[in-house]
Amino acid sequence: MNQITLFDTLENKKKKFEPADPDHVKIYVCGPTTYDDAHIGHARPCIVYDVLVRYLRSIGRQVTYVRNVTDIDDKIIQRANENQEEPEALAARMFESYSTDMTRLWNLSPDHQPKVSEHFDEIRALIQKLIDRGNAYAADGDVYFHVPSHADYGKLSHRKLDDMEVGASERLDAATTRRKKHPYDFALWKGAKEGEPSWESPWGPGRPGWHIECSAMSMKYLGETFDLHGGGLDLVFPHHENEIAQSECATGQCYCRHWMHNGFVQINKEKMSKSLGNFFRLREAFDKNEPEAVRYSLLTVHYRSPFNLEMDLDEEGALLAFPQFRDAEARLEYLYNTKLRYGAIGAKKIKDRDDEVPQEIEAFTERVHTALADDLNTAQAIGHLSLCLKAVNELCDATQGKKGSMSRRSYEEIGKVLQSVEQVLGLGCDDPAAFLDRVRDRRAKERGVEIEWVESCLARRAEARAAKDFAAADAVRDELAARGVEMLDTPQGTSWRLSVQAAV
């Protein structure tokens, strides 16, 4: 079995991943704050940790995967006010939206998706514990965690309180500064302001601070110490640093054994933000390309590197295309076409003989496991996939013609390979024909190509070919090609598709 190595933010290096119980891995990932539809930055962590979970399960580990939902938060309250709807209703609606999008990306559902709104008891108990132990204090309806009470504060983000204090004071309003004993003390409980939703507590009405939910909920579902905590790079400080501080002060135990953080998605080498105008919702990308193309694309880059997404815009700034998603979709067409070819091999073509199975196929699953065991190198896994599919196609080529055939061993190995692509990478899980038709129909629609028109052209060409009037047949081909329609003559008849790029 492969030794799994993952980069650990705490130690700042690649480290052996050693769950407390090797047979039962406990993972917690920071999920979304549900105030808007998901964007590409939500997709990346989801996919990264999804592959990790899939991989661990595929090598026989039991995994409990928890991803929280922050459904009580300033941004939700603010957005709900703007929309003139109840915060709970907005949060619920956006959770549905998020779940739908993540499912379309072929992410497995976590085993638990705890919501803040359903864990008040746990949160209040944890805050009380921190007060009792002298790590937190109430002040005017708020409760703050006292940062200097945790000797190791800063160990995750590798910074010292002293280094940070300089800039901190100028960012805080005077009232907050007065309530806090230390500028970096953070709120465990926020006293309710006028017009905000609030919940009862021993310290007055209010709501939980941002960080405490993760400590309370991870402990509930995974215990006081769990194996791996994941999230975006931006969460290292202060969110995860604070989680460690409050959790370890409350339990006296190591909070989490391994910390994993995924890099950001950038748009045209700039940070994605609404003010820069490079922000888009995942759904807009899903309109342009298959969601699975987004998944594939994200997996071609190592999870810790920034993913630089290019956006093609026209002169008015309207979105034309995502070249990377478009290319990834073409690769998926290749994958699904390969599956289709493989699926079409008749029983008579499969012969009992002992040809060597190509290494690219036979060793594929092991190679993918090795790549993923080395800090989840999905890019390398995709590289193996390319070589493997090439070898599969070569074998499929050899089945063509009257005498063409494939050895039973190869046939069976290919079956296993395609299965592990689905299982471990979450790629190729769709029905191949459905995927390819969807892509074709979407492109046809985008380019104003009518299916009836194509069908009639095909019929005309078939007639011309039957009459051996190749000049006329080619004229039809040219006519179709001018609009990006490619014809594929096969022994079973002529099918058609639309070129990846629109015809110019």
Place this chain on the structure above:
RNA sequence: GGCGAGGUAGCCAAGUGGUUAGGCAACGGUUUGCAAAACCGUCACACGCAAGUUCGAAUCUGGUCCUCGCCUCCA
């Protein structure tokens, strides 16, 4: 200011002391009535710059230039 990441062939992107990752684009070939798809080959002895260590460096060390991120809500 503090902490950190990165600069790899036309483009994207793995690798991190010796052994062609991979993809896209382009071009040539096999195949095809012509195509497409698929496959083969070329571009590719590439690694920001200039030094040092080493038998050997894209990979290690110190320097230098550039890009980016976090330190404030953010995935």
